[in-house]
Amino acid sequence: MNVLVINAGSSSLKYQLYDMTTENVLAKGRVERIGMDSSILTHEVDRQPEVREVSEILDHTTAIKKVLDMLTHRKFGVLGSIQDIKAVGHRVVHGGESFSESVLIDQSVKLEIRKLFDLAPLHNPAHMMGISAVEDNLPDVPQAVVFDTAFHQTMPPSSYLYAIPTVLYRKHKIRRYGFHGTSYDYVSKRSAEFLGRSLSELKLVICHIGNGASCAAILNGKSFDTSMGMTPLEGLMMGTRSGDLDPAIVPFTINKEDLTLNEANSMLNKHSGLLAISGISSDMREVVEAMNEGNANAKLAFEMYAYRIRKYIGAYAAAMNGLDAIVFTAGVGENSDVLRKEVCKGLTFLGIRLEEARNAIRSSESRRITTDDSQVSVLVVPTNEELLIARDTYRLVIEQPEAASISQ
Numbered sequence: 001m002n003v004l005v006i007n008a009g010s011s012s013l014k015y016q017l018y019d020m021t022t023e024n025v026l027a028k029g030r031v032e033r034i035g036m037d038s039s040i041l042t043h044e045v046d047r048q049p050e051v052r053e054v055s056e057i058l059d060h061t062t063a064i065k066k067v068l069d070m071l072t073h074r075k076f077g078v079l080g081s082i083q084d085i086k087a088v089g090h091r092v093v094h095g096g097e098s099f100s101e102s103v104l105i106d107q108s109v110k111l112e113i114r115k116l117f118d119l120a121p122l123h124n125p126a127h128m129m130g131i132s133a134v135e136d137n138l139p140d141v142p143q144a145v146v147f148d149t150a151f152h153q154t155m156p157p158s159s160y161l162y163a164i165p166t167v168l169y170r171k172h173k174i175r176r177y178g179f180h181g182t183s184y185d186y187v188s189k190r191s192a193e194f195l196g197r198s199l200s201e202l203k204l205v206i207c208h209i210g211n212g213a214s215c216a217a218i219l220n221g222k223s224f225d226t227s228m229g230m231t232p233l234e235g236l237m238m239g240t241r242s243g244d245l246d247p248a249i250v251p252f253t254i255n256k257e258d259l260t261l262n263e264a265n266s267m268l269n270k271h272s273g274l275l276a277i278s279g280i281s282s283d284m285r286e287v288v289e290a291m292n293e294g295n296a297n298a299k300l301a302f303e304m305y306a307y308r309i310r311k312y313i314g315a316y317a318a319a320m321n322g323l324d325a326i327v328f329t330a331g332v333g334e335n336s337d338v339l340r341k342e343v344c345k346g347l348t349f350l351g352i353r354l355e356e357a358r359n360a361i362r363s364s365e366s367r368r369i370t371t372d373d374s375q376v377s378v379l380v381v382p383t384n385e386e387l388l389i390a391r392d393t394y395r396l397v398i399e400q401p402e403a404a405s406i407s408q
């Protein structure tokens with residue numbers, strides 16, 4: 001059975017097509033610059049050279065249509081017909097308190113996702129566009145949603161409540177939700193396998209450092225705390241997001257700079273982080289390159305970024321009263337040995353001994369980057385959110401075939 005996994009962003013859409021009998025990826029790709037001039041579709045089949053098509057793609061419905069055309073393309077396609085797609089699974093960043101697990105999509109699920117637009121303004125509206133675009137192109141195919149927040153629903157109230165009047169939690173559900181949960185779920189299990197230990201006895205800090213970045217304390221296999229909050233803005237410094245700051249800065253700046261609420265939100269989500277401090281880029285590769293060329297702002301941005309991660313690792317080791325392993329994952333975490341080294345250099349008090357040669361190895365496999373006698377292990381474990389989304393989607397469709405057939 002073939003399952004198509006979609007991760008829709010506001011101007012991009014990533015896809016992977018799985019054959020669930022083998023869990024092989026038949027094809028994958030992304031559409032970028034949706035709604036802008038010259039959109040780009042990049043499509044890849046079984047490590048063959050990528051196919052790039054530049055055209056005008058004005059909305060997500062057209063983007064999905066282009067993806068389906070590519071999947072059934074005479075030369076680059078892998079399917080005889082789009083009828084061969086039996087289910088579609090979507091990543092949805094915010095599921096609020098309504099969803100602690102993945103579900104098949106129906107009208108009420110769509111309504112709930114819409115209600116959460118305010119809480120994940122960069123993500124949920126885009127996911128909804130992806131869901132509608134699949135409905136337009138594949139009206140009879142069941143769809144499932146897998147939430148970034150679901151895995152964190154195990155956090156205790158002492159982790160998820162903010163110290164503000166509790167009426168705000170009761171009325172508006174203002175609390176910490178946490179994100180990247182699908183990644184934490186996958187990476188925590190893989191880490192336990194790698195360490196050859198039971199997840200139920202491990203104290204892990206996982207650092208999901210991608211475009212969006214967060215850390216989580218995973219205690220006995222469950223999320224105990226995480227750095228992102230009610231929205232994906234809190235916590236670590238990110239590509240364009242500020243992460244933690246004194247909340248008083250927001251009204252102060254609005255007042256001094258005569259900003260609207262939208263402008264303040266946009267400043268913190270889109271014009272802060274690595275981009276703001278380096279003045280160069282939100283992409284860690286470009287920041288490191290500039291730092292190596294002697295740019296002082298890039299160096300400061302890099303050091304601040306690493307310092308925040310180190311502070312969270314220390315805090316979570318204290319929160320769990322111990323630590324077995326630190327795990328790096330996602331785009332920056334998996335690929336940037338310099339960043340991992342910078343984070344770990346301040347953690348020798350925990351008995352961490354990084355082995356430089358291991359840290360420098362480039363690989364897509366899980367690996368240990370500390371010495372064999374390091375008290376706490378540091379691992380690099382590549383995440384695979386798409387595989388978990390495909391598995392959940394497949395399971396839901398198999399378990400509830402009647403619901404799947406009337407899900408829309």
Ligand SMILES: Nc1ncnc2c1ncn2[C@@H]1O[C@H](COP(=O)(O)OP(=O)(O)O)[C@@H](O)[C@H]1O
Binds near residue numbers: 209212282330331332
């Ligand atoms: N070799 C590398 N060194 C440093 N950063 C990298 C490297 N390769 C990728 N990245 C970073 O990974 C980020 C993307 O991470 P990813 O987890 O794919 O993010 P997202 O899923 O949020 O788009 C990019 O912004 C880039 O900065």
Ligand SMILES: CC(=O)OP(=O)(O)O
Binds near residue numbers: 093148179180212213
């Ligand atoms: C929740 C979040 O920040 O997601 P991403 O890393 O994909 O931006």
Ligand SMILES: [Mg+2]
Binds near residue numbers: 210211
């Ligand atoms: Mg991501």
